[in-house]
Amino acid sequence: MAMERATTSPQPFTFLLAPALWASRNRARRRQRGDLTRAVIFGGIGLGVAGVLFAASFWVTWQVTQYADLGDYLLRLGLSWLFLTFLSFLAFSGVVTSLSTFFLSEDLRLLMAAPVASRRLFHARMLRTVGQASWMVVIFLVPVLAGVGVARCVGPAYYAIALVTVPPFAVIPVALGAMLTLALVNVFPARRARDVLMLMGLLFAGALVVLLRFVRPERLLRVESLPDVSAFFATLQSPITPMLPSFWAGETLFAGLMGGLDWLHLAALWTTALGLVVVARMAFGRWFFSGYSKAQEARRARFTKLTAVEAVVRALPMSAVRRHLLLKDVKVFLRDVSQWSQLLLLLALVVVYLYNFRVLDLDRIPYMTGVVKNVYGFLNLAMAGFVMATVAVRFVFPGVSSEGAAFWIIRTSPVKLRDFLWSKFWAGLLPLMLLALTLTIVGNRFLGVDPFLQIVTAIAVVFMSLALVGLATGLGARYPRFQAENINQVAGSYGGVAFMISAVLYIATMIALIGWGASNYLWAQARRRAMHGDELTAVIIGFGLAAVVSLVVFGWSMRSGVKALDAMDQTPA
Amino acid sequence: MIAVENLVKRYGAFTAVDGVSLDVQPGQIHGFLGPNGAGKTTTIRMIAGLLKPTSGRILVNGHDADVEPEAAKASLGFIPDRPFVYEKLTAGEFLRFHAGIYGLDGAPVATRAKEMLEMFELTRWEHELIESFSHGMKQRLVMAAAFMHRPSAVLVDEPMVGLDPRGARLIKDVFRRMSERGVAILMSTHTLEVAEEMCDRISIILKGRIIAHGTVDELRTLAGSEDEELTPVFLKLTGGSGLQEIDEMV
Numbered sequence: 001m002a003m004e005r006a007t008t009s010p011q012p013f014t015f016l017l018a019p020a021l022w023a024s025r026n027r028a029r030r031r032q033r034g035d036l037t038r039a040v041i042f043g044g045i046g047l048g049v050a051g052v053l054f055a056a057s058f059w060v061t062w063q064v065t066q067y068a069d070l071g072d073y074l075l076r077l078g079l080s081w082l083f084l085t086f087l088s089f090l091a092f093s094g095v096v097t098s099l100s101t102f103f104l105s106e107d108l109r110l111l112m113a114a115p116v117a118s119r120r121l122f123h124a125r126m127l128r129t130v131g132q133a134s135w136m137v138v139i140f141l142v143p144v145l146a147g148v149g150v151a152r153c154v155g156p157a158y159y160a161i162a163l164v165t166v167p168p169f170a171v172i173p174v175a176l177g178a179m180l181t182l183a184l185v186n187v188f189p190a191r192r193a194r195d196v197l198m199l200m201g202l203l204f205a206g207a208l209v210v211l212l213r214f215v216r217p218e219r220l221l222r223v224e225s226l227p228d229v230s231a232f233f234a235t236l237q238s239p240i241t242p243m244l245p246s247f248w249a250g251e252t253l254f255a256g257l258m259g260g261l262d263w264l265h266l267a268a269l270w271t272t273a274l275g276l277v278v279v280a281r282m283a284f285g286r287w288f289f290s291g292y293s294k295a296q297e298a299r300r301a302r303f304t305k306l307t308a309v310e311a312v313v314r315a316l317p318m319s320a321v322r323r324h325l326l327l328k329d330v331k332v333f334l335r336d337v338s339q340w341s342q343l344l345l346l347l348a349l350v351v352v353y354l355y356n357f358r359v360l361d362l363d364r365i366p367y368m369t370g371v372v373k374n375v376y377g378f379l380n381l382a383m384a385g386f387v388m389a390t391v392a393v394r395f396v397f398p399g400v401s402s403e404g405a406a407f408w409i410i411r412t413s414p415v416k417l418r419d420f421l422w423s424k425f426w427a428g429l430l431p432l433m434l435l436a437l438t439l440t441i442v443g444n445r446f447l448g449v450d451p452f453l454q455i456v457t458a459i460a461v462v463f464m465s466l467a468l469v470g471l472a473t474g475l476g477a478r479y480p481r482f483q484a485e486n487i488n489q490v491a492g493s494y495g496g497v498a499f500m501i502s503a504v505l506y507i508a509t510m511i512a513l514i515g516w517g518a519s520n521y522l523w524a525q526a527r528r529r530a531m532h533g534d535e536l537t538a539v540i541i542g543f544g545l546a547a548v549v550s551l552v553v554f555g556w557s558m559r560s561g562v563k564a565l566d567a568m569d570q571t572p573a
Numbered sequence: 574m575i576a577v578e579n580l581v582k583r584y585g586a587f588t589a590v591d592g593v594s595l596d597v598q599p600g601q602i603h604g605f606l607g608p609n610g611a612g613k614t615t616t617i618r619m620i621a622g623l624l625k626p627t628s629g630r631i632l633v634n635g636h637d638a639d640v641e642p643e644a645a646k647a648s649l650g651f652i653p654d655r656p657f658v659y660e661k662l663t664a665g666e667f668l669r670f671h672a673g674i675y676g677l678d679g680a681p682v683a684t685r686a687k688e689m690l691e692m693f694e695l696t697r698w699e700h701e702l703i704e705s706f707s708h709g710m711k712q713r714l715v716m717a718a719a720f721m722h723r724p725s726a727v728l729v730d731e732p733m734v735g736l737d738p739r740g741a742r743l744i745k746d747v748f749r750r751m752s753e754r755g756v757a758i759l760m761s762t763h764t765l766e767v768a769e770e771m772c773d774r775i776s777i778i779l780k781g782r783i784i785a786h787g788t789v790d791e792l793r794t795l796a797g798s799e800d801e802e803l804t805p806v807f808l809k810l811t812g813g814s815g816l817q818e819i820d821e822m823v
Binding site: 320323328335404406408411414416 | 621622623625642643644647649651653655657658659662666669670671674675676677678700702718
């Protein structure tokens with residue numbers, strides 16, 4: 001029987017979402033090694049976070065409810081503020097997501113070449129953009145709003161109102177973001193626009209972290225500052241607030257909490273959302289194709305030559321092969337905005353971290369201030385270890401995977417895979433050790449930790465850097481993900497999770513061993529006497545074991561990484 | 574220059590390459606033909622050091638690839654079918670990096686890189702990021718890199734994919750000049766005209782086994798074909814074209 005000739009697709013626009021849904025279904029069906037571990041770990045973390053959010057929102061609502069009218073006022077302001085925070089997040093997320101879904105997705109070539117009506121394509125992509133950009137906000141809102149509802153003992157009407165409030169609230173900023181992207185892509189080439197957005201986003205996130213920290217929200221937890229709470233929230237209000245969808249969403253939900261229904265603000269949300277979708281559809285109908293077409297153009301990319309970096313690397317005393325490997329890694333990293341821009345966020349976190357120690361007022365504790373300071377010194381060491389592990393899983397662990405499909409170049413060259421892996425190790429070790437030493441030394445200085453302990457923790461950080469970078473490099477070679485579309489996915493892979501678990505166990509062991517050794521010294525110090533023979537032995541054994549464990553973790557990881565690379569049978573090419 | 578003896582590659586119960594033996598002499602262009610899935614790319618990847626053979630022996634310039642892998646690779650250039658390279662490097666930087674991992678450094682590398690860029694008509698792109706290159710340009714860049722370190726033998730997997738006629742002509746000329754200078758070239762291809770035009774000898778692989786090898790004339794005799802072109806000879810040796818079925822479907 002002859003097949004019918006193709007015509008314009010009669011399928012509804014939701015059909016265009018089918019490949020993504022089928023792909024998700026297939027991924028869920030396909031069993032991979034470590035799936036169960038991953039599911040248990042991430043599921044557990046997710047449930048834990050949801051539980052904490054629920055408990056926190058329940059507790060806060062319960063507390064403010066005790067203050068009658070003031071409590072209602074605070075709750076109202078709090079909801080408005082919560083939605084205001086999400087509004088900015090959603091707007092930014094909408095811009096970034098729509099750049100990918102509307103202009104850079106690989107499947108667009110297929111869809112644009114197929115007889116799919118532009119209106120259908122817009123609806124499908126818009127729905128996908130809203131889903132992708134807002135799922136995190138929705139998942140966050142569920143336990144928070146549930147906590148508020150349970151604390152106020154409200155009926156099912158409140159939850160129904162929440163269900164019809166959140167979707168239009170998510171659509172508004174995402175639609176605006178999509179239109180901004182449309183404008184940007186028509187001005188810049190898509191690749192450049194992506195870099196600009198990535199950088200803007202990370203600067204925004206970094207600034208937000210620093211800002212939230214410097215506002216010092218912990219002041220709110222002090223009983224004596226309660227009268228200042230309304231003033232604190234009031235500083236976050238401005239005359240344009242009632243014009244924002246976050247205000248409308250807050251008002252609608254607050255009315256729901258009071259047992260009523262705020263038709264005006266709910267209608268404002270829905271009409272604005274639908275109106276914006278219509279406007280966006282018209283705008284995309286007019287300018288989408290020109291923007292998409294521009295996104296395909298291979299413009300000459302602007303980039304930095306990094307001559308200074310080249311000069312520095314060339315001055316390093318190493319073989320030509322290692323120098324070239326290092327130079328390549330540094331250049332590739334520094335030219336990829338999505339990679340180096342994450343350092344800005346890291347910098348913001350480091351500032352906040354050190355600031356926390358700066359403002360920690362331990363002298364207010366009436367007794368045993370010295371002991372508490374030294375305990376905080378260990379806490380600082382553990383925190384520095386976790387920071388190192390987190391940075392290593394993001395930047396060092398994907399070292400081998402980052403070669404991606406170009407790994408054939410290394411495999412077919414006469415470079416020993418041992419040399420290749422060691423170049424990855426050195427490239428990761430120096431910056432990470434510098435970061436951890438800064439955190440430990442500066443943090444301990446701010447705290448006023450015992451000088452002996454300052455030296456011990458600084459030396460411990462050197463050993464921990466060796467072990468953690470070795471572990472990340474070695475496991476990265478054992479569990480590479482060359483096919484990952486995006487290097488950020490590598491950290492969340494089975495190997496990444498295995499690294500984090502191993503790293504946490506290692507850090508805990510180190511803290512226990514060093515803590516045991518150092519406690520003997522500190523005990524003698526507190527009693528203002530010299531150490532006994534058995535105490536000295538304990539110090540030596542504790543510190544010695546910590547050094548041995550570090551060297552074993554480091555040596556075993558690197559050896560097993562080299563072995564895994566040598567035994568690798570499949571190379572992408 | 575490239576000698577392969579009884580090469581076998583098994584994936585579980587499936588044998589992808591089954592006892593393949595090849596011998597490519599200096600200055601020879603050896604064509605490696607076969608239908609899709611016959612084992613061409615697997616064989617080439619094993620010689621390049623990307624896949625571990627289940628058994629068999631590979632010698633490149635006298636070096637056993639299993640015993641002295643670095644020495645074997647130092648004599649070899651490899652051109653894969655898909656040109657995946659570091660997108661954030663410029664063409665010039667990529668060639669210098671490539672030379673670097675082959676142990677070459679200093680002023681001669683810069684001169685050699687310029688020569689290669691000129692030979693593959695990429696000079697004006699030397700300082701541009703590879704991410705802005707077309708597929709054909711990336712393919713030519715990978716070829717330039719493969720010849721950077723003056724290899725004694727070159728492996729080429731599907732050299733003409735994605736090249737325009739001018740690019741294809743250029744590659745043919747380069748391969749011919751290189752073979753005249755004594756470089757042994759083992760080339761897998763689907764383009765029978767290319768094989769016929771360029772190759773001194775041809776091996777045909779089917780279901781992992783070499784079913785025929787020799788010059789084009791020897792293959793013609795083997796197939797008992799009177800045809801001038803290689804295509805009917807190839808189809809006869811590898812099992813027909815199924816044209817009748819195609820007619821029915823169309």
